[in-house]
Amino acid sequence: MFAYILRRILYIVPIALGVTLLVFALVHIAPGDPLNAVVGPDAPAEVVEQLRRSYGFDQPLPVQYVIYLGHVLSGDLGQSVATGRPVIADLGRALGNTLILSVGAAIVGFTSGILLGALAGWHRGGFIDRLATLLTLIGVSVPHYWLGMVLVIVMAVELNLLPAMGMAPGGATGWGFTGAHLAHAVLPVLTMSVIPMGIVARSVRATVAEVLQQEFVQALRAKGLGRGPVLRHVVRNVAPTVVSVLGLQFGYLLGGSILIETVFSWPGTGFLLNEAIFKRDLPLLQGTILMLGLFFVLLNLLVDIAQAALDPRMRRS
Amino acid sequence: MDATAIKPSSLERPRAARSPGYWSKVGRRLLRDPVTMGCLAVLLLIVLSAIFADVLAPADPYKASMIRRLKPIGTPNHPLGTDELGRDMLTRLLYGGRMSLVMGILPVLNALVIGGLLGIVAGFFGGRLNMAIMRTIDVLYAFPSVLLAVAISGALGSGLTNAIVALTIVFVPPLARIAETVTTQVRGMDFVDAARASGAGSFTIIRVHLLPNVLGPIFVYASSLISVSIILASGLSFLGLGVEPPQAEWGLMLNTLRQAIYVQPWVAVLPGALIFLTSICCNLASDGLRTAMEVKL
Numbered sequence: 001m002f003a004y005i006l007r008r009i010l011y012i013v014p015i016a017l018g019v020t021l022l023v024f025a026l027v028h029i030a031p032g033d034p035l036n037a038v039v040g041p042d043a044p045a046e047v048v049e050q051l052r053r054s055y056g057f058d059q060p061l062p063v064q065y066v067i068y069l070g071h072v073l074s075g076d077l078g079q080s081v082a083t084g085r086p087v088i089a090d091l092g093r094a095l096g097n098t099l100i101l102s103v104g105a106a107i108v109g110f111t112s113g114i115l116l117g118a119l120a121g122w123h124r125g126g127f128i129d130r131l132a133t134l135l136t137l138i139g140v141s142v143p144h145y146w147l148g149m150v151l152v153i154v155m156a157v158e159l160n161l162l163p164a165m166g167m168a169p170g171g172a173t174g175w176g177f178t179g180a181h182l183a184h185a186v187l188p189v190l191t192m193s194v195i196p197m198g199i200v201a202r203s204v205r206a207t208v209a210e211v212l213q214q215e216f217v218q219a220l221r222a223k224g225l226g227r228g229p230v231l232r233h234v235v236r237n238v239a240p241t242v243v244s245v246l247g248l249q250f251g252y253l254l255g256g257s258i259l260i261e262t263v264f265s266w267p268g269t270g271f272l273l274n275e276a277i278f279k280r281d282l283p284l285l286q287g288t289i290l291m292l293g294l295f296f297v298l299l300n301l302l303v304d305i306a307q308a309a310l311d312p313r314m315r316r317s
Numbered sequence: 318m319d320a321t322a323i324k325p326s327s328l329e330r331p332r333a334a335r336s337p338g339y340w341s342k343v344g345r346r347l348l349r350d351p352v353t354m355g356c357l358a359v360l361l362l363i364v365l366s367a368i369f370a371d372v373l374a375p376a377d378p379y380k381a382s383m384i385r386r387l388k389p390i391g392t393p394n395h396p397l398g399t400d401e402l403g404r405d406m407l408t409r410l411l412y413g414g415r416m417s418l419v420m421g422i423l424p425v426l427n428a429l430v431i432g433g434l435l436g437i438v439a440g441f442f443g444g445r446l447n448m449a450i451m452r453t454i455d456v457l458y459a460f461p462s463v464l465l466a467v468a469i470s471g472a473l474g475s476g477l478t479n480a481i482v483a484l485t486i487v488f489v490p491p492l493a494r495i496a497e498t499v500t501t502q503v504r505g506m507d508f509v510d511a512a513r514a515s516g517a518g519s520f521t522i523i524r525v526h527l528l529p530n531v532l533g534p535i536f537v538y539a540s541s542l543i544s545v546s547i548i549l550a551s552g553l554s555f556l557g558l559g560v561e562p563p564q565a566e567w568g569l570m571l572n573t574l575r576q577a578i579y580v581q582p583w584v585a586v587l588p589g590a591l592i593f594l595t596s597i598c599c600n601l602a603s604d605g606l607r608t609a610m611e612v613k614l
Contacts, residue, residue, distance in 0.1 A: 018456030026472040141597035143548045145555050146571060146589025153582040255461030259552050263575075274556065277471040289460075289468045297459050 001308065004315040008304050012297055017069075019293040024068050026289065027282050028061070077287035082279045087287035090272060095291065097167065098268030100175055101188055101260065102253040109193030109253075110200055110246055117204025124209055132201050139198015148191040148263035155187060162186055165265040173267040188264040192257065196249040203245045204238070211237045240311040247303030251296040346609040353605025356598040363595055367414030376405035378412045378565050387581045398584040400570065401577050406584060409565040410591060416566035417592065420477065420559060421547030424484035429539045432489040436496025437531060441504055441523060451497060457490045466549055470558045480559040484550055488542055495538045499531045537603070537612045544599035551592050567592050 035051055052058050056067055071078065077087040120132035156164035163184050167173055175181060211217065211234050220230050258270030265271070269288050276285035308314040347353055366373055375394075382403035390398045397406040439450040457465065470483035503509065504527070512522050551568025553559040560566040562573065567588035574585035 014452065015455055015459050018453075019459050022456060022460075023468075026468060029469070030472045031474055137597065137600060141544055141548075141593060141600050143551060143568075143589055143592045143596065145552060146586065146592060149571065149575065149578060149589060150586055153578050153586065157579055157582055252461045252463070256463035258463065258467055259555065262556060273467060273471065277467075277556075277558070282472075285468070285471055289464065292464055293460050296461055296464075300459075 001315060004308050005305055008301055012301050016294060016297050019297060020069055020072055020290065021065065023286050023290040023293065024065050026286055030280075030282060072290065077290070078283035080281055080284045082275070082281045082284070087284050090284070091269070091287055091291055093173070094267065094269045094272045094288070097173070097175065097266065098254060098257050098261070098270065100185065101192060101257055101266060101268060102250065104185055104189035105192035105253050106196065106246075106250050108189060109196035109249070112193070113197040113200025114204050114242070116197070117201035118208055120201065121205040121208025121212065129205070132205060136198040136202045136205075139194050139196075139201070142194060144191055144194060145259040145263050147194060148187065148260055151187050151191055152263070165263075167267055188260050188266055191263070192253060192260050196253060199249060200242075200245060204242055207238045207241045208234065236310075240307045240314065243306050243310060244303050247299055247306070251299045255292045255296055343609045347605065350605050350609065353602055353609070356602040356605070359594070359598045360602060363414060363591075363598075364418065366411055367418055370408075370411040370415060374405075374408040374411045376408045378404060378408045379563055380404060387577055387584065389581055390584060397587060398581060400584070401573055406587060409570060410567070410587060413565040413567045413570055413588060414591070416477070416554075416560050416564060417547060417551055417568065417595070420480060420484070420550035420554070420566070421595075422543060423481050424488055424550070425539055425542050425546050427481070427485040428488035428492050428542075429535070431485070432492030433496045433532075433535050433539075435489070436493040436498075436535075437500045437523065437527065439493070440497040440500025441519070441527060443501070443504075447497070450493070454490045454493050457486065458494075462487050462545070463549065463552070466553060467556065467558065470553055475558045475561055477560055480550060480553045483553070484546060487549070488546065491542065492535065492539060496531065496535050499534045500527065503527055503530045533610055534612045537607045537610055540603040540606055541600070543603070544596040547592060547596050547599065551588075 035048060035055070035057065039048060039051060056064055059067070075088065077091065079085065080087055080090065083090070116128070116132045116135065120126075120129040123129060152164045155162045163169075163180075164187075167175070167181070167184055168178075169180050169184075214237075217230060217234065220233055254269075257266075257268060258273050260266070261268045261270030262274060269292060272284065272288050275281065276288060304314075370378075375396075382399070385395070385399050385403040387401060387403075388395050388399040390396070392398055395405050395407070397410065400406055400409060435450050435454070439447040460468070466483050466487045469486055470480050473479035473483065509522060509526055512526050517525070550559060551566070551571070554566045554568030555572045557569075557572065560569050562569065570588040571585070571592075574588070577585045
């Protein structure tokens with residue numbers, strides 16, 4: 001097991017380097033001079049030149065990349081061009097807010113998805129199976145930013161039950177376990193949970209149905225085992241696949257929250273990205289993408305390790 | 318694709334590459350599947366109404382009117398109401414379909430060519446070339462798709478072309494992976510060895526023996542990405558990264574109408590309902606195609 005973990009960690013090093021390379025490249029695929037966002041186009045040439053040197057833009061690209069990598073490794077993501085604050089400070093708070101949404105959506109979406117998928121796989125062709133198929137189809141087809149709008153219209157505008165946007169009354173951005181905070185989180189969390197619910201339900205259903213068709217389940221039943229013990233064996237065989245789906249979906253929730261955060265004006269990483277894009281704040285854009293990307297890589301590593309822990313056969317490959 | 322294609326599900330069992338009547342069988346299966354046929358009909362309707370928007374539309378999509386802003390559904394002359402600048406909704410929805418469909422379909426087609434080519438080359442030649450291609454693809458896989466699309470189009474700036482480039486990059490990795498997997502499977506089969514033993518070159522083997530067997534699964538997989546692509550493309554416009562105003566596009570219309578949900582909520586959600594309808598039909602049609610072609614992915 002230890003050797004396996006070590007191998008997986010070694011494997012993600014080049015991937016993580018690739019992620020930093022891609023994020024580094026973002027500045028250079030951006031049209032125009034990256035310094036344009038710092039100083040206006042009519043700035044004197046000497047000032048621009050001096051800035052270029054201080055940002056290191058006068059160096060050859062490979063050197064720039066190595067310098068960038070050094071900064072990243074020492075935890076320095078640069079300064080926001082718009083605010084002058086270190087990127088990492090703003091990023092920390094935003095990541096926390098996005099995590100609140102993602103964890104909430106994961107709890108709702110994963111529980112309902114697993115329950116629905118398991119019941120559908122266990123009773124194939126029945127009513128629950130058809131319901132699960134329908135919900136899955138809706139989950140993977142609905143533009144969730146639109147679903148968010150519809151929920152706001154029904155729950156906030158028409159029925160006036162829940163707040164339409166923001167994280168707390170009066171546009172506050174801190175989290176607290178108060179009724180008002182929870183009420184603000186209900187709609188974005190529900191909206192976000194629809195996609196993982198559909199995908200988790202689909203894969204749980206398929207995996208359960210597949211495991212139930214294997215001979216060992218027949219053997220267990222022939223041996224006279226009741227439903228409970230058979231279920232335990234099925235769960236053990238379904239778990240590795242489901243864990244990998246859940247891990248991936250959690251990563252998608254974190255990285256894909258930008259649309260939902262825009263709909264609900266939620267002050268998370270998506271909001272930060274929006275800000276960075278429209279103010280041409282490249283360091284902020286780079287830092288946010290890098291963090292989310294690395295988080296996703298790390299999550300994949302954890303999934304691999306969890307899978308190997310659940311299924312010893314995985315360790316050998 | 319021609320009659321030399323074999324049923325991809327029988328890839329495990331090597332058999333002669335010629336199995337006449339495969340496509341007519343697929344066609345018959347599709348005709349007998351009411352859900353798929355219904356969805357294809359709806360999609361055809363959506364595509365035709367987008368193509369013939371200038372004939373069908375009752376008004377000018379850009380003609381604003383300060384006194385006719387945000388009229389409800391069912392207003393005389395404006396059957397689906399008007400938007401925040403008083404433009405006719407029905408007209409803008411018809412025109413909006415053009416951009417949304419182009420932005421949704423083109424990236425998948427681009428990625429089908431680029432990703433399919435990369436995957437087939439990686440799978441067929443194996444070795445170091447495979448390593449180089451697939452490890453590069455792995456890096457792109459290290460980003461959730463929404464994030465990658467936002468990152469690239471955010472850096473490139475808004476605009477139709479930039480959004481299409483960004484989405485193409487998002488869909489290349491999954492298509493390359495599928496193509497690589499299928500190609501590796503087919504390459505190991507006896508008829509490829511036989512072809513090589515009889516003196517066929519790599520290019521001939523790929524063209525004659527490999528392509529007919531791998532294109533089916535790749536194509537079916539690509540068709541399943543169209544609904545994702547449509548949602549993502551409109552999502553980029555919704556964020557202000559895709560098509561720019563005053564162009565009509567469903568995602569962008571949702572964005573500009575977002576402020577109007579307190580005044581005309583049901584007019585504001587219309588563009589999203591169309592995205593939903595298109596995407597659900599694409600998903601069902603792709604499922605039907607997969608079943609009819611007996612492709613297992």
